[in-house]
Amino acid sequence: MEVPILKQGEVLIATFQAALSDADLNQLRMGLVQQVVKFRSRAVIVDVTAMDVMDSFASRTLREIAHMIRLRGAETVIVGIQPEVAFAMVQLGLTLEGVATALDLEEGLAYLIQKFKNID
């Protein structure tokens, strides 16, 4: 299953589907970084609203995506982690340390606009 990546100005938005396999996640990791380079994007929003499970592999991949994108000088925001998914992640001991998160797409965009304003 492919993850659609939308380009909105300087921001890329990747929307996760419910049933992403490990192979899909790995593919997305490469795809996102390549697109950040191609479009000279300043930020990536990863929308995980539809994700039913965030296990250790998925959260590690998200962290890797955020770190790779930071090395390109861009910012990543994870949005839409569902309450029950957050609960399971905490129980499992998973953290997204060092990665920005926001309630939803709107909040994520607002966070980035504020951030860009402070830099410019």
Add this chain to the structure above:
Amino acid sequence: MAINSDQDIVTARQKGRALAIELGFSTVDATLIATSISELARNIVSYARRGEITLKIVRAPSRQGITIIASDSGPGIRDILQAMRDGFSTSGSLGLGLPGVRRLMDDFEIASEPGRGTIVTVKKWKS
């Protein structure tokens, strides 16, 4: 269910969630069950390459629950105490799989013999 690929991990956890919802588990508990299945199935694929996940409904006089049995004939675990410790991994993963699953579920049992395989049995009761 046979677990041979990363696609099977997704199918297994979806089936687990559907069964949990059908039995009347809350969405939080259904997510904990689905997440546990995902971790156990990934252990099978990462360490043994193939194995099986069995889901069972448990009916006790006063309560109902789901049992997940993850079994494989893989290399087995040499040191179970070590494998149950947070942050320990021989595969380069985060090492939160087994200890994490123990926290997500109510009952946890593991039996493993080096060279013969591993069976993890976990249970979640409906609250």
